[in-house]
Amino acid sequence: MNPPRILPELAAERTSHPALAAPKHGLRRVARGLRALPRSPGLTRIATGLLVLWAAVSLSFAAIQLAPGDIVSLLIGEQVSTPAIEAAIRQEWGLDEPLYLQYLHYLWRVLHGNFGRSYILNTDVAALVSSQLWPTLKLTGCALVVTIVFAVGLAVLTAGRRWGGRLASGIELVLASTPSFWLGIVLLFIFSFTLRLFPVAGDRGFASLVLPAVSLGLAQGAVVGQVLRHGLTRALDEPFALTVRSWGVSGSALRFRHALRHAALPAVTLAGWLFGGLLSGAVITEQVFGRPGLGKITVDAVLAKDMPVILAIAIFSALIYVVLSTVVDLLYLLIDPRLRERRTRH
Amino acid sequence: MSTESVSYLPSLAISRASSWALRHSPLVLAASYLLLCALATLEPSWLARADPLAADPLAAQLGSSGEHWLGTDQLGRDIFSRVIHGARYSLSISAAAIVIAVLFGTVAGLIAGLARGWLDELITRLLDVVSSFPDLLLALMLISFTGPGTFNLIVALGVASIPRFARVVRSQTFVVMESGYVEQARTFGLTFPVLVWRHVLPHAVAQVPILATIGLGGAIIGTAGLSFLGMGPQPPTAEWGLMLAEGRNYLYNAWWIAVWPGIAITLTVMSVSALGRYWQARFEGREYS
Numbered sequence: 288m289n290p291p292r293i294l295p296e297l298a299a300e301r302t303s304h305p306a307l308a309a310p311k312h313g314l315r316r317v318a319r320g321l322r323a324l325p326r327s328p329g330l331t332r333i334a335t336g337l338l339v340l341w342a343a344v345s346l347s348f349a350a351i352q353l354a355p356g357d358i359v360s361l362l363i364g365e366q367v368s369t370p371a372i373e374a375a376i377r378q379e380w381g382l383d384e385p386l387y388l389q390y391l392h393y394l395w396r397v398l399h400g401n402f403g404r405s406y407i408l409n410t411d412v413a414a415l416v417s418s419q420l421w422p423t424l425k426l427t428g429c430a431l432v433v434t435i436v437f438a439v440g441l442a443v444l445t446a447g448r449r450w451g452g453r454l455a456s457g458i459e460l461v462l463a464s465t466p467s468f469w470l471g472i473v474l475l476f477i478f479s480f481t482l483r484l485f486p487v488a489g490d491r492g493f494a495s496l497v498l499p500a501v502s503l504g505l506a507q508g509a510v511v512g513q514v515l516r517h518g519l520t521r522a523l524d525e526p527f528a529l530t531v532r533s534w535g536v537s538g539s540a541l542r543f544r545h546a547l548r549h550a551a552l553p554a555v556t557l558a559g560w561l562f563g564g565l566l567s568g569a570v571i572t573e574q575v576f577g578r579p580g581l582g583k584i585t586v587d588a589v590l591a592k593d594m595p596v597i598l599a600i601a602i603f604s605a606l607i608y609v610v611l612s613t614v615v616d617l618l619y620l621l622i623d624p625r626l627r628e629r630r631t632r633h
Numbered sequence: 634m635s636t637e638s639v640s641y642l643p644s645l646a647i648s649r650a651s652s653w654a655l656r657h658s659p660l661v662l663a664a665s666y667l668l669l670c671a672l673a674t675l676e677p678s679w680l681a682r683a684d685p686l687a688a689d690p691l692a693a694q695l696g697s698s699g700e701h702w703l704g705t706d707q708l709g710r711d712i713f714s715r716v717i718h719g720a721r722y723s724l725s726i727s728a729a730a731i732v733i734a735v736l737f738g739t740v741a742g743l744i745a746g747l748a749r750g751w752l753d754e755l756i757t758r759l760l761d762v763v764s765s766f767p768d769l770l771l772a773l774m775l776i777s778f779t780g781p782g783t784f785n786l787i788v789a790l791g792v793a794s795i796p797r798f799a800r801v802v803r804s805q806t807f808v809v810m811e812s813g814y815v816e817q818a819r820t821f822g823l824t825f826p827v828l829v830w831r832h833v834l835p836h837a838v839a840q841v842p843i844l845a846t847i848g849l850g851g852a853i854i855g856t857a858g859l860s861f862l863g864m865g866p867q868p869p870t871a872e873w874g875l876m877l878a879e880g881r882n883y884l885y886n887a888w889w890i891a892v893w894p895g896i897a898i899t900l901t902v903m904s905v906s907a908l909g910r911y912w913q914a915r916f917e918g919r920e921y922s
Contacts (some may be wrong), residue, residue, distance in 0.1 A: 335761075338758065339758070339762055339765050340765075341760050342759075342761075342762040342767055343762050343766070346762055347774075350774075350778065460903055460906065460907060461899070461903060464850065464854075464899050464903040464906055465852060465859060465895075465898075465899045465902075466854045466857050466877075466895065466898055466899070466902075466904035468858060468861055468877070469857075469877055469891075469895035469898065469899070472877065472880070472881055472884065472891050472892075472895065473892065473895070475884060476884050476888045476891075476892075479889060480884055480885050480888075563766075563767030563768065563770075564767070566767050566770065567767045567769030567770060567858075568769075570769060570770070570773070570862070571769075571858050571862060572863060574862060575881060578762070581875070585770070585771075586862050586863075588777065589773050589774075589776055589777040589862075589864065590781070590863065590864075592777055592780070593777075594777065597773070597774055597777045600770070601766060601770060601771075601774050602771050604766060604767055605762075605765045605766055607767055608765045608766070608767070612765075632707075633825060
């Protein structure tokens with residue numbers, strides 16, 4: 288017969304008893320100290336964001352260390368190595384130092400926005416990334432506008448309507464299943480090659496931005512639109528909708544002014560996912576339309592194994608993701624006062 | 634049992650099945666399309682006779698005809714045959730990636746859910762970090778270490794989708810461990826591994842097949858996207874994403890090279906997601922709409 292197993296709840300109770308829960312080592316004492324701090328959900332969220340960011344940077348450092356093969360040849364990539372370049376890498380990454388110093392060194396450099404040099408392009412990585420940032424930001428910004436306009440339009444027009452809802456659900460399924468780059472190719476063929484309305488490739492003013500933004504934004508818009516439409520349908524069924532209608536407010540004003548606000552809350556949580564989708568999509572869309580930007584340097588860097596560039600882009604995208612999701616969570620706390628009260632985790 | 638009911642039952646079953654099929658005709662279409670895809674994956678030569686790799690420069694960039702149903706590409710290869718043979722690569726790569734994600738995600742989620750405490754915290758944070766990189770970028774990062782190739786593409790895509798499965802399994806494990814029947818089972822004096830294997834795991838993973846089906850759609854798009862960028866199988870492989878990349882350069886003269894593989898991708902993803910959503914609605918006890 289096995290000894291009776293302690294139920295986890297009981298075990299938790301035992302350790303939480305002050306007499307039994309004497310801190311055994313420093314880590315637990317630190318944890319207890321942190322727990323005693325006044326908890327504000329906003330601060331917790333920011334702290335979590337910083338933690339995730341630190342871990343992302345550490346993970347990329349670990350990736351370089353754990354990757355098979357010699358670090359120097361990894362950092363040189365496909366470039367032919369010369370003793371001068373090797374010496375430069377050894378010096379820059381402090382490869383002769385012990386590992387923990389290398390790590391601190393790396394953290395310090397990243398904290399100062401120094402991502403090292405690309406030995407393939409022979410440039411400073413931070414300068415390279417920031418020079419390619421603007422075209423990509425333009426593209427993702429315009430795609431975001433397409434996403435929001437499409438999602439809100441589709442949801443407001445069709446929510447709560449029987450056939451409208453079915454039609455919208457079909458449109459969403461088709462668009463969400465279409466690879467955005469294939470949509471780009473089709474749009475390119477129709478509007479650039481056949482109708483000659485938009486330029487074929489490159490980054491020449493607003494006209495060259497339309498097709499990439501539409502092809503990138505529609506697939507995302509389908510998913511966001513679906514969430515919005517469900518929220519809107521639910522909001523229109525609530526008692527407040529009837530009350531507002533009884534004031535003599537028209538149906539479309541009810542949808543736009545009152546119900547949309549309720550529906551927007553769940554859609555706002557998608558922001559982090561939306562950003563990831565837009566950035567990933569931009570990498571491919573830029574290739575389809577031959578646009579300059581982060582996508583082009585990312586693909587070139589991956590194919591040439593240009594590690595410093597890849598790490599910089601990875602850390603940069605993690606940074607944006609963390610900042611964005613933290614801001615969204617804080618906004619959420621501002622919008623919905625009910626969440627401020629709750630202290631439960633997970 | 635009377636003879637009447639014997640002759641009556643099958644016809645009733647058939648009429649019920651056909652009325653179900655009529656009400657759910659999009660689902661039936663999706664399932665039949667996927668069956669075709671499965672056939673194309675297992676035995677493509679039954680559907681398309683022409684060799685997908687046989688080039689014929691004299692018959693390059695032809696439109697659709699009786700001989701080449703969907704036309705030919707820039708090297709004179711039969712596009713219909715390439716699209717059919719492409720199913721094998723696109724589907725097996727994405728399915729293998731999902732299998733990796735399900736296996737590792739389930740194990741990580743189960744460990745986190747059972748261990749609680751610092752191990753749970755560690756795994757959860759690690760998942761947070763992994764998912765703070767956009768899927769495709771994470772996959773690109775992993776490929777930059779390993780280099781392009783079919784196997785590396787599978788691993789990269791699989792690792793990028795681990796968090797999704799791990800999170801669900803973890804929270805379900807929590808729920809199951811709290812439930813009355815596990816408490817009950819514990820009082821029988823079962824050893825821990827037996828308890829987990831027989832009573833916790835089956836319920837913790839109940840939703841995983843549904844998630845995997847829905848995730849497969851995303852994986853197919855991801856596979857096509859990464860091979861479009863040249864990170865997966867290399868030419869002259871007949872893979873849908875790769876065919877799109879090649880067709881992009883001949884858009885002006887021969888639009889069909891890039892259009893057909895894209896339609897194949899879209900139809901496949903649509904069928905998979907429609908089935909996944911229907912399944913999910915059934916699981917949650919909703920009517921599918």
